[in-house]
Amino acid sequence: MANTQRRYTSRSNRPNKPSTNTILNALIGLVVVLIIITAGFIFLGNDEPEKAGDEDSTKDTESAETADGSQEEAEEEVDPEDQIGSEEIAEETEDSESTEDETASEEETTTEEESTTEDSTTGGTVTSTPSDDPLVSERIVNTAWKPIGTSQTGEHTSVYSEGHVDWDEKLKAIAYTTGLSADNMIVWRISNGGSPQKSIGVVSSKDKEEKYRVYLEWVDGEGWKPVKMETLKTLDGAY
Structure with missing residues (x-):
């Protein structure tokens, strides 16, 4: 138990x-x-x-x-009138630049075509311009050219007859302009220059190396004054 x-x-x-x-x-x-x-x-x-x-x-x-x-708001804020004004300003600027370029080109062309020199003897300015005329080499203007004087009195009448005083004074003015002496100058023609008081004379040296066309104007009481001379390439068709 x-x-x-x-x-x-x-x-x-x-x-x-x-x-x-x-x-x-x-x-x-x-x-x-x-x-x-x-x-x-x-x-x-x-x-x-x-x-x-x-x-x-x-x-x-x-x-x-x-x-x-923001972009849409900026575009909406641009005033159409402002845009038009901007376009007009741009066009005016382009036109101004174009005009300046054209003026510069014209000045360059004039400089290339014309030459100006001082005549030390007379004190005048001689301007020579090339010509497109097939007969003419260059055109010459001298600010020192003056009337050659005259013995004629009263009302002037231009005469184209050899031996007359007016004829002789024309020859004297042409010799003064061209530098050719009377004994080395052939007179090919002296004719009316478009009015009673204007004449044109075509002359050359005797060897025909120097050929000129001289434009004269009558100055009352002072005689014939040369206003322009052309150096000729040829006498054919020059008178």
Whole structure:
């Protein structure tokens, strides 16, 4: 009887061990909790970049709309009258530049065509201009040319007869203009220059190397005055 009681006491005093089912259930619960936590991290982590991306996209869209709006407002603020005024100013500027270019070209052409020198003997200005006339090499004007004087009195009448005083004075004016002496000058023709007080003389040196056409005008009380001389290329057709 005493042994039986000891055995019972010994068994009843042993600690209770957890059952296998309890352990398994605890492990399963822990795994489930871990799975839930992991899934939460995954879903929450993916959702935040998407929100950030949506926010950036929204900001970009708003910036683009703001820029477009500002551009449209700027375009709307431009006054059509201001645009027309700007176009007119641009056209005027172009016209002014074109006019300046044309003026510069004309000045360059004039400089190339004309040459002006000072006559040291007479103190006048000699202007020489090339000619497009196939008979004429150049045209010369000298501001120092003066009337050659006259012995004629009263009302002047232009005469084209050799030996007459008016004829002789014409020859004197032509020699003065061309520099040809009387003994080295051939007179090819002296004719009316378009009015009673104008004459034209065509002369050359005796060797015909120098050929001239001289334009004269009568000055009352002072005689015939040369106004222009042309250096000729040929005598054919010159008179």
